[in-house]
Amino acid sequence: MSKGPLAPPYRALTIGMVTLVSLVAFEAVAVTTAMPTVARALHGLSLYALAFGGALAAGVIAMVISGRWSDGKGPAAPLWTGVATFVAGLIVAGAAQDMWTLVVGRVAQGFGGGLVTVALYVVVGQAYPAGLHPRVFSSFAGAWVVPSIAGPSLAGLVVEHLGWRWVFLGMVLLTAPAVLLMRPGLRGLAAPAPQAAVVVPGRRTWWAVGAATSMGLLYVGGQQRGVNALILIGLALAGLAVFTPRLLPRGTFAVRPGLPSVVLLRGLAGAAFIQADVFIPLMLTRERGFSPAAAGLTLTIGGVSWFFGSWYQGRRGQRLAPTRRLQIGLALICVGIGTAVACVAPVVPVWVCAAGWTLAGFGMGLSYPTMSALTLRLSKPAEQGANSSALQLADSIFSTTILAVGGTLFASWVSESPQAAYLGGFAIAEALALVGLAVAARAGAPADEPGGPGRAPALAAQA
The missing domain is CATH 1.20.1250.20 (MFS general substrate transporter like domains)
Structure with missing residues (x-):
C-alpha cells in the first residue's frame, strides 16, 4: 500500500x-x-x-x-x-x-x-x-x-x-x-x-509585464463608465490578445492534444465557473428578494461540494482515466450553469439552482486537481516550473478577462432588461463550459517519453 x-x-x-x-x-x-x-x-x-x-x-x-x-x-x-x-x-x-x-x-x-x-x-x-x-x-x-x-x-x-x-x-x-x-x-x-x-530574464518576462499591464487596465476599465470604460477595456483586450499566446504553450489556442489542451481547459473551466459564481448571488438578492446571507449560502454549498469533489478525485476518482474525470467534471459544470440559466425564469424554484451549483462545485473539485497533476505528468522535469506557471496564468487571465467583459455587458443591459442581462452573463459561462467539455477529450494524451505527443514545445525556449 x-x-x-x-x-x-x-x-x-x-x-x-x-x-x-x-x-x-x-x-x-x-x-x-x-x-x-x-x-x-x-x-x-x-x-x-x-x-x-x-x-x-x-x-x-x-x-x-x-x-x-x-x-x-x-x-x-x-x-x-x-x-x-x-x-x-x-x-x-x-x-x-x-x-x-x-x-x-x-x-x-x-x-x-x-x-x-x-x-x-x-x-x-x-x-x-x-x-x-x-x-x-x-x-x-x-x-x-x-x-x-x-x-x-x-x-x-x-x-x-x-x-x-x-x-x-x-x-x-x-x-x-x-x-x-x-x-x-x-x-x-x-x-x-x-x-x-x-x-x-527573457522575453517571457516582458510579455508577462505586457499582459499584467493589460489586466490592470481591464480591472480599472471595469470600474469606469461610458467612453472611458470602452477605451480602457478595448486597449486591455488588444494587449491580452498580443501577449497571452506568448505566455502559454505553443498550440494552446489550436487545442493541441496534451499539455496545451490542459492549459486551455484550466482557463475555460475557471472563467466559466467564476462568471456564473459572481452573478448567482446578485440574481438571488435583486430578483428573488433573498438576503445577502441567504444568497451567499448557495455559493457556500458550491464551495463545500468543490472540497468533496477534490477529495473524491484524490482517493476514489483515480480509478477513472484523467480524461474521463475532466469530461465528467466539465459536464457537471455545464449542468450547474444550466440550472442558473433556468432560474432566471421566476417560475423555476431556487432550489434548482442550489442543487445545480452543488454539482458544478463537485465538477470543479474533480477537474482542478486533475489538471494540476496532468501538467506535471506532461512536463519534463526541467519544464515543470514554466508549465505550472502557464497553467495558473491561463486561469488568471481568462477569469479576469471574462469577468470584465461580462460585467461590462451586464451593466449596459441590466437597467433596460434584467432578465436579458442575467441570461447574457450565464450564456457566456455556459458557452465557455461547453467548449471546455469538448477540449477535455484532448487533454489527457499520453506523454511518457521526452518529446511524446502530449508534450508541448518547451516554454523555456521562448524566453
Whole structure:
C-alpha cells in the first residue's frame, strides 16, 4: 500500500504547504471583505480598484519569473523569496497611513503570492511520487476552498473587533510556523540539471509585464463608465490578445492534444465557473428578494461540494482515466450553469439552482486537481516550473478577462432588461463550459517519453 501525503516522510512538508496555500487564499478573500473599510479609513476610494488590480498584475509577472527560476535553480529560492515578499507586503499594508502605501503593500503581496504558488507546484513534482500528485493537489484545492467559505465572516469579525490592520498583520504571525515545517522537506529536493542552472530574464518576462499591464487596465476599465470604460477595456483586450499566446504553450489556442489542451481547459473551466459564481448571488438578492446571507449560502454549498469533489478525485476518482474525470467534471459544470440559466425564469424554484451549483462545485473539485497533476505528468522535469506557471496564468487571465467583459455587458443591459442581462452573463459561462467539455477529450494524451505527443514545445525556449 503506497504512503499518503501525510505519511512520516511527507507529513511536515504537506502540512506546511497546505497551511501556506491557505494563508495566501485567506489573504485574497479577506482583503475583499476588508477593503471598503480600508478605503474609507485611508481616504483612498479613488485607488480602490488599483489595490486589487495592482496585486493581480504583479502576480502575473511573478508567476512567469517563478516558473523560470524554479526550472533553473530549483523551487526553494523562489519559494522563500515569495514568502518573504508576501510577508513584507502584509506588514507594509497593515502599517499603511495612506492608500498609496497600502497599494504598494498589495502589489508586494500579489508578487509574493505569484512566486509561491508556482514554486509549490514544482515542489510537488520533485518531492512526491507521481501517484501522490492528485492527492496533494486535492489538499491544495481544499486549502483554497475552506478560506473562501469561512474567510469573509472571519475577516468581518477581525475588522469589527480588532481593526482592519489585523487582517494583514495577523497573517504574518501564522506564516512562520508553515515556513519552519517546510524547511526539512525542501532540503532534500534534487538539484536542477546543469544545463538549466543559469536563470536570465527573457522575453517571457516582458510579455508577462505586457499582459499584467493589460489586466490592470481591464480591472480599472471595469470600474469606469461610458467612453472611458470602452477605451480602457478595448486597449486591455488588444494587449491580452498580443501577449497571452506568448505566455502559454505553443498550440494552446489550436487545442493541441496534451499539455496545451490542459492549459486551455484550466482557463475555460475557471472563467466559466467564476462568471456564473459572481452573478448567482446578485440574481438571488435583486430578483428573488433573498438576503445577502441567504444568497451567499448557495455559493457556500458550491464551495463545500468543490472540497468533496477534490477529495473524491484524490482517493476514489483515480480509478477513472484523467480524461474521463475532466469530461465528467466539465459536464457537471455545464449542468450547474444550466440550472442558473433556468432560474432566471421566476417560475423555476431556487432550489434548482442550489442543487445545480452543488454539482458544478463537485465538477470543479474533480477537474482542478486533475489538471494540476496532468501538467506535471506532461512536463519534463526541467519544464515543470514554466508549465505550472502557464497553467495558473491561463486561469488568471481568462477569469479576469471574462469577468470584465461580462460585467461590462451586464451593466449596459441590466437597467433596460434584467432578465436579458442575467441570461447574457450565464450564456457566456455556459458557452465557455461547453467548449471546455469538448477540449477535455484532448487533454489527457499520453506523454511518457521526452518529446511524446502530449508534450508541448518547451516554454523555456521562448524566453
